[in-house]
Structure formats: C-alpha cells, structure tokens
Amino acid sequence: MRYQVRQGVLQSTRIISPAPISSSTLSTIQDCINNDARRLFDQNPASCDTVAWNSIINGLIRHNQVQRAHQLFDQMPVRNVVSWNTMMSGLSDPRQLHQLFLQMNRAGERPNQFTFSTLISGFLNRFHVILVPQLHALILHLGLHSNVFVASALMRGYTQLRDRHGLCHVFDDVLIKDVSTWNALVVGYMDLGFTVEAQIAFDMMPEVNIISWTTLVNGYIKNRNINQARSIFNQMTQKNVVSWTAMIKGYVQHDKYVDAIQVFISMLKSGTHPNHFTFSTLLDACAGCSMFLFGKQLHSCIFKSGMCCEVVLLTSLIDMYTKCGDIEAALCIFGCMENKNTVSWNSIIGGCARHGLAKRALREFEKMTESGVKPDHVTYINLLSACVHGGLVEEGERHFHSMGVTYGIQAAMKHYTCMVDLYGKAGALDKAEKLVKEMPFEPDAGVWGALLAACGLHSCYELGEFAANGLDNLARQNASIYSMLMKLHGEKGAWSRVIEMRNKMTETSGKKQKAGSRIEFLLIQNHK
DNA sequence: ATAGGGTTAG
Numbered sequence: 001m002r003y004q005v006r007q008g009v010l011q012s013t014r015i016i017s018p019a020p021i022s023s024s025t026l027s028t029i030q031d032c033i034n035n036d037a038r039r040l041f042d043q044n045p046a047s048c049d050t051v052a053w054n055s056i057i058n059g060l061i062r063h064n065q066v067q068r069a070h071q072l073f074d075q076m077p078v079r080n081v082v083s084w085n086t087m088m089s090g091l092s093d094p095r096q097l098h099q100l101f102l103q104m105n106r107a108g109e110r111p112n113q114f115t116f117s118t119l120i121s122g123f124l125n126r127f128h129v130i131l132v133p134q135l136h137a138l139i140l141h142l143g144l145h146s147n148v149f150v151a152s153a154l155m156r157g158y159t160q161l162r163d164r165h166g167l168c169h170v171f172d173d174v175l176i177k178d179v180s181t182w183n184a185l186v187v188g189y190m191d192l193g194f195t196v197e198a199q200i201a202f203d204m205m206p207e208v209n210i211i212s213w214t215t216l217v218n219g220y221i222k223n224r225n226i227n228q229a230r231s232i233f234n235q236m237t238q239k240n241v242v243s244w245t246a247m248i249k250g251y252v253q254h255d256k257y258v259d260a261i262q263v264f265i266s267m268l269k270s271g272t273h274p275n276h277f278t279f280s281t282l283l284d285a286c287a288g289c290s291m292f293l294f295g296k297q298l299h300s301c302i303f304k305s306g307m308c309c310e311v312v313l314l315t316s317l318i319d320m321y322t323k324c325g326d327i328e329a330a331l332c333i334f335g336c337m338e339n340k341n342t343v344s345w346n347s348i349i350g351g352c353a354r355h356g357l358a359k360r361a362l363r364e365f366e367k368m369t370e371s372g373v374k375p376d377h378v379t380y381i382n383l384l385s386a387c388v389h390g391g392l393v394e395e396g397e398r399h400f401h402s403m404g405v406t407y408g409i410q411a412a413m414k415h416y417t418c419m420v421d422l423y424g425k426a427g428a429l430d431k432a433e434k435l436v437k438e439m440p441f442e443p444d445a446g447v448w449g450a451l452l453a454a455c456g457l458h459s460c461y462e463l464g465e466f467a468a469n470g471l472d473n474l475a476r477q478n479a480s481i482y483s484m485l486m487k488l489h490g491e492k493g494a495w496s497r498v499i500e501m502r503n504k505m506t507e508t509s510g511k512k513q514k515a516g517s518r519i520e521f522l523l524i525q526n527h528k
Numbered sequence: 529a530t531a532g533g534g535t536t537a538g
Contacts (some may be wrong), residue, residue, distance in 0.1 A: 054529045085530045117531045152532045183533040214534040245535040280536035287537095315537040346538040378538055 054082050061090035079107070085114040094128040111138075113147040120153035124160060132157035133166065145173045152184040159188040167192075179205070183212050190219025195228075210236070214243040221250035239270065245278045252285045260285050261294070274301075276313045283316040287323035295320045311337070315344045322351030340368075342376050350382035358390020365399075377409050384418035388425060396422045417446040424454020433463055436470075445474055459491050 048056075053076050060069035073079070073087045084104045091097045101119055104111065111119075116139055123129045136154055139145050145154075151174045158166030167188040174181055182205045189198035198219050205212060213236045220229035233239075233247045244267040251260035264282060267274065274282075279302050286295035299317060307313070314337050321330035334340075334348045345368040352361035365383050368375060375383075380403045387396030400419055403409045416439050423432035436443055436451055443451075448470040455464030 051529055056529095058529060080529095082530055089530065112530095114530050121532075147531090149532045156533085178532095180533040185533095187533070209533095211534045216534095218534065240534095242535045247535095249535065275535085277536045284537075310536095312537045317537090319537065341537095343538045348538090350538065376538095382538075 050076070050078050050080050050083065054080075054086055057083065057090075058086045061086065066090045079109070081109055081112055081115070084109055085112070085118055088115065088118045088122070091122065094123050094126040097122045098128060098131075111142070113144050113150050116144060117147075117149040117153045120150075120157050124153075124156055129157055129160050132161060133163075136166070136170070140173075145170070146175045148174060148176075148178050148181050152180055155181075155184040155188055159191050162192060164188075164192055164194070179207060179209050179212065182206075182208075183215050186212065186215050186219065190215070190222060193223060195219065195223050195225065210238055210240055210243060214246055217243065217250070218246050221246070221253065224254075226250055226254045226256070239267075239272065241267075241272055241275050241278060244270075244272055245275075245281055248278065248285075249281045252281055252288060255288065257285050257289045257291070276302075276307055276310060279307075280313055280316040283313075283320040287316075287320045290324050292324035292326070295324055309338075311339050311341055311344060315341075315347050318344065318351065319347045322347065322354060327351055327355040327357065340371070340373060342373055342379065345373055346376075346378045346382055349379060349386065353382050353386035353389055356389050358386045358392055361386035361390075362392070362395060375403075375407055375409070377412060377415070380409060380411075381414045381418060384415060384422065388418055388422045391422075391426055393422060393426045393428065413441065413444055413447065416443070417450050420447055420454070421450040424450055425457065427458050429454060429458060429460050429463055433466075436467075443470060445471060448474070461491070 053072065057069045057072055060066070060072070069087065069090055073083065076083060084100070088097055088100055091100060097119060101111070101115070104115070116135060120132060120135060123131060132154065135157075136145075139150060139154070144150050151170050154170045155167050158164075158170060167185070171177070171181065171185050182201065185201050186198050189195070189201060198216070202208065202212060202216050213232065217229045217233050217236075220226070220232060229247070229250050233243070236243060244263065248260045248263050248267070251257070251263060260282070264274070264278070267278075279298060282298055283295060285291070286298065298320075302313065302317070314333055318330045318333050321327070321333070330348065330351050334344070337344060345364065349361045349364050349368070352358070352364060361383060365375070365379070368379070380399065383399055384396055387393070387399070396419065400411065400415065403415070404411065416435065419435055420432045423429070423435065432451055432454055436447060439447070448467050452464060452467035452471065455461070455467055
C-alpha cells in the first residue's frame with residue numbers, strides 16, 4: 001500500500017508485487033510441524049523426555065491452547081525448571097501465576113532468572129505488583145539480580161509502585177547493563193515525573209537506539225511537555241512507525257489536532273507506513289474534533305489495506321462515527337463485528353445515548369449481557385446517560401440499583417451525577433435532592449451542577465441555592481452558577497439579588513464560550 | 529525447550 005496526499009485528499013493505492021512467502025504461510029508451515037510433533041507425542045507420551053513435553057506445552061501456549069497445556073503439564077512424569085517457567089508464561093491471571101509459583105517452590109524446584117522475569121511481568125499492572133519488593137529480596141538471595149531481564153522486570157515493578165529508590169537500586173545492581181536496562185531507567189524516571197533525571201540518564205547512555213528516543217519523546221508527552229517532546233522528536237535521525245505514532249498521539253492527547261495531522265502527513269511523505277496503532281490514534285483525533293471527512297478517508301485507507309479485522313481498530317471507527325454524527329455507520333460496523341468486548345459495547349451504547357436513541361441503547365445493553373460480555377463502570381455511565389436523554393426514570397433506577405447487586409460494580413461519582421441529572425430533568429427534584437444528601441461521598445462539581453441545572457429548569461429556588469452553595473464550597477466559582485441563580489431570583493421578583501448575581505457574574509469574568517466548528521480540509525490545505 | 533525496553537479503542 002502506498003499513501004499520498006493529493007488535492008487535500010488522503011489517497012492510497014495498492015502496489016502489486018510478487019509476494020514472497022508470507023508470514024501466514026510460514027505460520028501454517030509451523031502449524032504442520034507442530035501438529036506432526038503432537039501426533040508423535042500423542043502416540044506415545046511415555047517415551048518422550050522432558051524436553052519434548054516442554055516443547056509441546058510451549059507450542060500449545062503459543063497457539064492459545066492454555067487449558068490443554070495445563071492438562072499436559074499436570075500429567076508430566078518429570079518436570080524441570082523449564083516446564084514450570086513455560087507453564088507460567090501461559091498464565092495471564094496473576095492469581096494462578098502466583099499459585100503456580102508457590103507450587104513450584106513446594107515441589108522443591110529452584111526458580112531461575114526466567115522464572116522471575118516471567119512472574120514479575122505477569123504481575124505488572126495488577127494488584128500483585130505489591131509483591132515485587134518481596135520477590136526482589138528472593139532474587140538477591142538467589143544472586144539473580146544482575147540478570148538484565150530480571151532487572152528490567154523489577155524496574156518496571158518499582159516504577160509502578162512509585163518507588164524511585166527501588167528503581168535506582170535495581171539498576172545499580174546490574175553489573176553489565178544493556179540498552180534495555182538503560183531504557184527501563186528512562187521510562188521509570190519519566191513515569192515518576194523526574195524528567196530532568198530521565199534526560200540525564202539518556203545523555204549518559206553508552207548507546208541509544210530508536211526505542212530510547214521514543215521513550216524520551218513519550219516521557220515528555222506524559223509529563224505534558226509537548227514542545228520538548230517535539231524538539232526531541234525532530235532530533236531523531238531515524239523514525240519508525242512507533243515513534244511517528246507516539247508523536248501523533250501526543251498531539252491528539254493535547255487537543256492539537258492540526259499538529260497531529262501535519263505529523264501524520266510528514267510520516268506518509270517519509271515513506272513510513274501507518275499501522276493499526278496509527279489509525280486508531282488518528283481516528284481518536286477525528287472523534288475529538290469531528291473531522292468527519294478525514295475520518296471517512298481513514299476508514300477507506302484501513303479498508304483497502306486489509307488490516308481492519310481487529311477489535312480495537314473497529315471500536316475506534318465506531319467511536320469516530322458516533323462522535324462525527326453518523327450513528328448509522330457506527331451501528332453498521334458494530335453489527336458486522338465478530339469479536340466484541342466491553343469497550344466495543346460501551347462505545348455503541350454511548351453512541352446511541354449521544355444520539356438520543358435511549359431505547360436502542362437499553363436494547364444493546366441487554367444484548368451485551370446476553371452475549372456474556374461483562375459490563376463495567378463505563379457501561380453503566382453510558383447506559384444511565386441514555387436514560388437521561390430519553391427521560392427513562394424507571395429504567396435508570398432499575399439499572400442503577402442492579403449494577404452493584406448483579407455485577408458488583410460500586411456506583412461512583414459519575415453514576416450519581418447521571419442519576420441526579422435523570423431525576424432533575426424529569427422534574428423529580430425531591431428524589432434528586434435525597435440522592436445528593438445520601439451519597440456515600442461528598443458531591444463534586446458535576447453533581448452540584450446537575451442539581452443546579454435541574455433547579456433552573458424547574459424553577460426551584462430553595463434547592464437551587466442549596467446546590468449553588470455546594471458548588472461555592474468547592475471554590476469552583478464560575479459564571480454559570482450566577483447565571484442560574486440570577487434566573488431563579490428573577491422568577492421570584494427579587495430584583496436586588498438579580499443585580500447582585502449579575503455583578504458577581506461579571507467579576508468572575510465569565511464569558512460564554514463561543515461555539516466553534518472545524519473544517520477538516522483547511523487543515524490539509526494549509527499544509528500545502 | 530523458557531524471558532526484557534517504545535505506539536491503539538469506551
């Protein structure tokens with residue numbers, strides 16, 4: 001596929017060339033080999049040695065047949081440390097991983113460097129990361145701390161625990177550090193917000209690679225210094241699809257959509273091919289500022305490139321279409337999706353809500369639960385906001401109460417905001433008030449704002465002042481509070497207070513923000 | 529026969 005920008009339109013053309021053996025052909029060949037191995041193994045497992053058992057188990061894991069792998073693992077006559085490590089690499093649930101590790105120790109098998117790098121990696125982003133210091137102690141005891149794989153896993157763990165000293169200790173204990181070790185240090189410093197230290201570490205590195213550079217760029221983006229990120233990005237002598245995508249993502253995160261697209265165009269001009277990460281990011285940009293035409297052009301590029309078969313990308317497309325106003329297109333893609341996960345369902349439910357299709361949103365929710373996909377807290381935010389748009393008080397109440405009972409999802413601030421909004425818009429101000437007063441935490445600006453808006457809508461002075469006080473106490477002074485109170489006072493005929501509110505409003509210098517729109521072609525035309 | 533560091537969606 002080749003991409004070019006012609007007359008302001010992103011175009012792609014298919015390049016026909018003799019195909020070498022594709023990766024799918026290779027994996028088919030690999031599968032045949034694996035199947036042959038399986039057949040030999042199945043004929044007489046008893047004659048196979050531990051190495052053969054391990055290979056089979058590894059093959060099954062690589063082909064996502066973890067259950068079968070586990071069965072064979074349990075049947076093995078003799079297990080060695082590789083068997084345990086291989087089995088551990090197949091487990092994604094940290095609890096199972098933990099259990100297997102304990103079992104391994106009970107069986108008298110001594111863990112090695114492979115064990116710890118696998119184990120710790122499986123604990124990252126999970127509650128179990130809390131075990132990292134204990135594992136570190138064990139690693140030191142066994143003398144495995146100088147292994148670069150173990151060290152980088154530990155460094156990521158300490159970074160997640162926000163333990164700067166832990167991070168540095170692990171790094172210092174590695175005798176022969178390689179690029180990855182240094183990169184892990186830069187990532188760690190950046191994640192913990194120490195940009196200066198990260199930069200110093202980067203400057204001290206004996207050798208840097210493209211990953212080091214991208215790490216640095218990403219670090220500055222995470223630390224909200226997009227200009228520094230760009231400056232580093234410009235210094236890169238080599239860029240690949242990952243670094244380009246990171247820069248684009250940085251601009252999208254900072255709502256700088258024009259810059260994001262300009263970087264994308266430079267990327268195409270440099271001859272780097274976008275991948276599904278790049279397209280997801282760009283679709284996110286389209287959703288962010290309603291670039292409908294550009295979004296459709298991207299869809300066309302994705303379609304022609306033949307890459308569109310994966311959940312994340314399709315979900316990005318759905319989100320782009322709903323946020324650009326084309327709910328029909330979104331529903332169409334959603335209907336064709338083979339694998340839907342919680343996020344995909346959430347985006348279609350949210351999309352229906354945004355388009356006022358409250359009943360449809362509720363129906364999609366039913367289908368979601370029927371298909372066995374578990375809803376999460378976002379599902380309920382979207383579902384409840386659909387109820388708000390549709391004025392479906394009873395449905396909203398029912399779901400609000402059942403989310404905890406059926407799925408164990410605790411109602412958070414956002415859910416309460418939706419409910420206050422739902423009651424408020426429907427005129428059930430007594431219920432809205434009751435909910436605000438009985439909430440398990442202090443209401444935030446969103447909750448008070450929803451209540452105040454409801455009071456404005458239904459001319460409820462007493463409660464309106466209560467809500468305005470709540471907002472005031474949060475020191476979130478803004479013109480909308482006074483504008484609402486002004487309206488309420490005005491309806492009562494309390495003109496002196498109307499003037500008072502009016503003055504306060506101008507003091508807080510609240511000017512209504514102007515509505516705006518973007519014409520996507522200008523972005524590209526400007527660039528030419 | 530086993531392992532690490534940079535980019536994606538609500």
